[in-house]
Amino acid sequence: KAKVIAIANHKGGVGKTTTTLNLGKALSLQGYRVLLIDLDSQGNLSQVLGVEEPQKQVVHALLKNEPLPIVSVGTDFDLAPSDLELANADLELVQAVGGVNQLKNVISGLRSTYDYILIDCPPALNIFTNSALVAATSCLITLQPEASAMKGINNLFERITQVRDRINHELTVEGIVLTLVDKRLNVHRDMLNYIRGKVLTNFTIFNAEIRLNVALKESQIAQQDIFTYAKDSHGAVDYRNLALELTKQRVK
Amino acid sequence: KAKVIAIANHKGGVGKTTTTLNLGKALSLQGYRVLLIDLDSQGNLSQVLGVEEPQKQVVHALLKNEPLPIVSVGTDFDLAPSDLELANADLELVQAVGGVNQLKNVISGLRSTYDYILIDCPPALNIFTNSALVAATSCLITLQPEASAMKGINNLFERITQVRDRINHELTVEGIVLTLVDKRLNVHRDMLNYIRGKVLTNFTIFNAEIRLNVALKESQIAQQDIFTYAKDSHGAVDYRNLALELTKQRVK
Numbered sequence: 272k273a274k275v276i277a278i279a280n281h282k283g284g285v286g287k288t289t290t291t292l293n294l295g296k297a298l299s300l301q302g303y304r305v306l307l308i309d310l311d312s313q314g315n316l317s318q319v320l321g322v323e324e325p326q327k328q329v330v331h332a333l334l335k336n337e338p339l340p341i342v343s344v345g346t347d348f349d350l351a352p353s354d355l356e357l358a359n360a361d362l363e364l365v366q367a368v369g370g371v372n373q374l375k376n377v378i379s380g381l382r383s384t385y386d387y388i389l390i391d392c393p394p395a396l397n398i399f400t401n402s403a404l405v406a407a408t409s410c411l412i413t414l415q416p417e418a419s420a421m422k423g424i425n426n427l428f429e430r431i432t433q434v435r436d437r438i439n440h441e442l443t444v445e446g447i448v449l450t451l452v453d454k455r456l457n458v459h460r461d462m463l464n465y466i467r468g469k470v471l472t473n474f475t476i477f478n479a480e481i482r483l484n485v486a487l488k489e490s491q492i493a494q495q496d497i498f499t500y501a502k503d504s505h506g507a508v509d510y511r512n513l514a515l516e517l518t519k520q521r522v523k
Numbered sequence: 524k525a526k527v528i529a530i531a532n533h534k535g536g537v538g539k540t541t542t543t544l545n546l547g548k549a550l551s552l553q554g555y556r557v558l559l560i561d562l563d564s565q566g567n568l569s570q571v572l573g574v575e576e577p578q579k580q581v582v583h584a585l586l587k588n589e590p591l592p593i594v595s596v597g598t599d600f601d602l603a604p605s606d607l608e609l610a611n612a613d614l615e616l617v618q619a620v621g622g623v624n625q626l627k628n629v630i631s632g633l634r635s636t637y638d639y640i641l642i643d644c645p646p647a648l649n650i651f652t653n654s655a656l657v658a659a660t661s662c663l664i665t666l667q668p669e670a671s672a673m674k675g676i677n678n679l680f681e682r683i684t685q686v687r688d689r690i691n692h693e694l695t696v697e698g699i700v701l702t703l704v705d706k707r708l709n710v711h712r713d714m715l716n717y718i719r720g721k722v723l724t725n726f727t728i729f730n731a732e733i734r735l736n737v738a739l740k741e742s743q744i745a746q747q748d749i750f751t752y753a754k755d756s757h758g759a760v761d762y763r764n765l766a767l768e769l770t771k772q773r774v775k
């Protein structure tokens with residue numbers, strides 16, 4: 272049965288979409304069957320994969336009980352796309368009885384078809400991030416080691432705890448992935464030490480850190496994953512290592 | 524009467540908070556009276572200014588008709604702070620009659636006390652960004668020249684047009700500020716040309732570009748604006764130039 276992983280952090284621009292795409296691709300290159308779900312009304316994940324203004328999209332499954340629309344974006348590599356239309360579901364899901372459970376219901380039938388389902392969350396602790404945390408077996412937090420990292424992560428952990436205590440008792444934290452890391456910067460080295468000091472007692476920080484790498488920016492403009500665009504780049508190496516570390520955890 | 528400027532972009536991590544803080548400080552150093560409003564429930568602007576978990580905050584003014592709470596953070600440099608409590612107002616403002624007008628009502632009495640009121644928006648086209656666009660005389664869009672820039676900006680312009688046509692007829696676009704610019708990167712130079720080609724027919728792009736500068740990251744960890752932290756840094760130079768360009772526009 273698929274592991275369902277929410278890629279979450281309400282801080283903006285910390286590599287959630289980049290991680291959903293490239294960790295997902297790394298897993299599929301390892302032979303796993305992977306589904307990516309775009310749960311952000313900005314639809315960046317869908318756009319990067321060349322799926323613009325999808326006729327059938329996630330919101331239709333959430334609101335109309337239709338099956339989740341799935342687009343193939345590679346071998347054993349699928350996408351459930353979104354665009355701005357998803358925003359229409361915000362109020363409705365918030366007000367509906369059990370609205371936050373809809374995503375979980377929508378994907379339950381798919382857990383036999385995939386090994387990993389990764390959910391790209393928006394930069395908000397809103398109904399969509401909540402839905403992802405409810406639907407997930409675990410969550411992975413992307414973290415850029417800069418000023419807002421620590422305060423943000425505490426609020427995020429509170430929300431995860433709430434979801435786990437009240438709704439989804441099996442939710443675990445896969446770990447924290449440090450992203451956009453530039454080891455030449457003192458501020459990053461200092462923040463990395465600070466974060467490890469504060470967080471390691473309670474949570475895993477992946478050894479694999481995603482270094483700042485221009486190939487990751489270029490690959491998105493080329494609408495490709497990093498392995499297709501530049502398989503020997505630091506971005507590819509780092510995401511492959513993250514996938515290996517994640518799946519080792521699965522084996523044990 | 525104060526110019527009210529919404530610093531907006533629903534894309535995450537593109538320098539909205541960094542711009543609100545440092546453009547605001549640059550304006551106050553020029554002698555203008557400046558109020559910053561933190562309209563993001565993540566409260567990054569408030570945190571960077573050392574205002575954590577404010578007892579009195581923006582949400583109280585929006586929901587309870589109290590006066591906007593104001594904290595002095597410098598000479599003629601004030602802040603109306605927020606933290607996660609602001610999120611409680613989301614649903615209530617969406618459902619309330621005229622909820623989106625509340626911020627405008629709250630600040631109308633303050634427009635005689637300040638020359639500039641800058642509003643830091645969250646990474647979402649939600650009730651808070653809408654409220655800022657309704658309260659504003661103009662908006663300033665921060666834009667990182669990477670993959671999601673163009674698609675995002677089109678959605679943002681649609682929202683601005685809607686607000687202007689239906690609610691706030693005086694709303695103008697001050698212009699686009701390119702942020703986190705690293706001129707050494709081909710991808711940034713290419714995206715800059717692409718954006719200018721697509722956008723310049725309709726909108727101003729400020730000549731002042733905010734370069735990627737580690738001093739800006741460090742200053743936020745030190746909880747200082749860039750002029751206090753490193754007045755000769757590229758970050759300080761760029762934000763001072765942005766302020767000069769903005770105020771030249773005011774004079775003409």
Ligand SMILES: Nc1ncnc2c1ncn2[C@@H]1O[C@H](COP(=O)(O)OP(=O)(O)OP(=O)(O)O)[C@@H](O)[C@H]1O
Nearest residue numbers: 283284285286287288289394482483484488535669
């Ligand atoms: N390791 C990296 N090196 C270089 N650029 C990166 C890296 N990770 C992400 N980026 C770039 O940084 C920008 C923000 O990344 P991304 O969109 O993945 O973050 P996000 O958390 O999904 O943002 P949002 O909160 O808006 O959804 C993108 O332009 C992306 O290409």
Ligand SMILES: Nc1ncnc2c1ncn2[C@@H]1O[C@H](COP(=O)(O)OP(=O)(O)OP(=O)(O)O)[C@@H](O)[C@H]1O
Nearest residue numbers: 283417535536537538539540541646734735736740
């Ligand atoms: N010109 C710059 N050079 C270097 N670092 C920068 C620059 N501008 C912003 N940063 C850093 O990038 C990160 C994101 O910036 P910031 O928080 O201002 O963006 P934002 O648009 O407000 O994000 P959000 O969408 O989450 O509100 C911060 O850690 C900030 O210190």
Ligand SMILES: [Mg+2]
Nearest residue numbers: 287288311315
């Ligand atoms: Mg994203």
Ligand SMILES: [Mg+2]
Nearest residue numbers: 539540563567
């Ligand atoms: Mg911000």
